[in-house]
Amino acid sequence: MNTRRNFLQQLAASALAIQLQPLTSLAKTPFLSYDGPMLRVAIMGLGSYGNRVAEAMKDCKKAKLVGAISGTPSKLKDWQGKYGIPEKNCYNYETYDQIKNNPEIDVVYITTPNALHHDQVIKVASLGKHVICEKPMALNAKEGQEMVDACKKAKVHLLVGYRMHFEAKTLEVIRMRNAGEFGKIMFFQGQCGFRIGDPTQWRLNKQLAGGGSLMDIGIYAINGSRYMVGEEPVWVTAQETKTDPVKFKEGVDETIQFQLGFPSGAVASCLSTYSMNNLDRFFLNGEKGFAEMQPSTGYGPIKGRTNKGELTQPHMTHQTVQMDAMAGIILEGQQPPVPVNGEEAVKDLKIIDAIYKATKTGEKVALKL
CATH class of the missing domain: 3.40.50.720 (NAD(P)-binding Rossmann-like Domain)
Structure with a gap:
């Protein structure tokens, strides 16, 4: 009933x-x-x-x-x-x-x-x-x-x-950008992080996680920069900071700041960390307007506003919407507004590879996605 x-x-x-x-x-x-x-x-x-x-x-x-x-x-x-x-x-x-x-x-x-x-x-x-x-x-x-x-x-x-590719407020920002309501996109900022707890968990194990914060919370800033700006980056620079080498052992990053450049001239400045709370914020700036989301990628409800006012789309459990949408993709051949296929994930992995390379070399690394 x-x-x-x-x-x-x-x-x-x-x-x-x-x-x-x-x-x-x-x-x-x-x-x-x-x-x-x-x-x-x-x-x-x-x-x-x-x-x-x-x-x-x-x-x-x-x-x-x-x-x-x-x-x-x-x-x-x-x-x-x-x-x-x-x-x-x-x-x-x-x-x-x-x-x-x-x-x-x-x-x-x-x-x-x-x-x-x-x-x-x-x-x-x-x-x-x-x-x-x-x-x-x-x-x-x-x-x-x-x-x-x-x-x-x-x-x-x-x-x-x-x-997030199915989240209503996120899709509204993408719609507004596609409609030109922000004008030419100039800048994106993605801040993602929290203070991680149990030092024995798999997320702090290089063999299981493949890294640290970047391989967990940082993926949101990487992927978010792409769907918010609406372009694929062509270069990356990055810097790593480690304050606790005991908890964050060799190969497990604590904090990484990275910057992305896009073909249009837009730039992104992002932060991924396991040592600071209150970091879940996206900011997109264009010549005509802006979008700010905080929290931007948590389980919800997402909150945001643009130069035109508050985003008011209804909250629905993200994984419920995601799984219904994926059923439509697999069973009915439907296409989402932002791709969620393996090819999309490989692009993020190429950026992750480049970020780790940039932290080691201190050089700007070219991207070809």
Whole structure:
């Protein structure tokens, strides 16, 4: 039975779909009455983010959680009860190749540590299943391209968890920029960071994370600079600062500042850190106007304003919107306003590679995306 809260959520979803109609075909089907194909999802990696996705999918209209993959038997048992997942759709890391013969699973959403993505994506693709992978997609651009190539060879989709590409206020800023309402874009600033806790967690392990803050929170400033400016950068400079070499060991960056240059002459100044809180801000400046978002990439609600006033688009759980949109991409061939495919992720990885090179050499590094 529908509650008032559920009805209001559905109503907000429908209103958002109508609002985004000029931007994307994702909104062609009203969310209030959907009876089309359903994307059946298994999540690999049942940690905090896997749980967040699973919770969000309870409200999806086009996607359904049907499977789970974990190395921890107790987590699989918990998920069977919590999310109604059949035992036959639960696997560990030694047995998940059996999903090849499971017609109830269409796609595997990989939310494991960064270093595991490459091999897991390639294996899932070889099993004939579509793949959604969390960001950053790999440890470097070489790995990322191998993943893209493997999925193309297997004729499966490779999508990446760029949830902000579906967020309503973000899309409104992109619409305004595309419409010329800010005029010529001159400058972007992206500040992303927080004080990281437990020093033993995988995010501070070079072998599992591939780096430090840049391989976690920094990806938002990298990707955000591209979709906010609306161009691909052609050069990067970068500087690393480390105040705690015990916590942030060799190869695990604490704070990186980086600058990007774009073909039009626009520049970006960005910060990625694990040592400062209150940093989740985007600022876009053009000759005719501006957009400021703070928080800009958190789980929401996103808040923002432009020279024309406050952004008032309704908040919806990012992962719910993302998974419904990805169902439309995989099942119906729909195209999002900002790409979320593997090729998009490889571009970010090329920038990450260049940033790390620039911190080591102190030189401006040319980019060709």
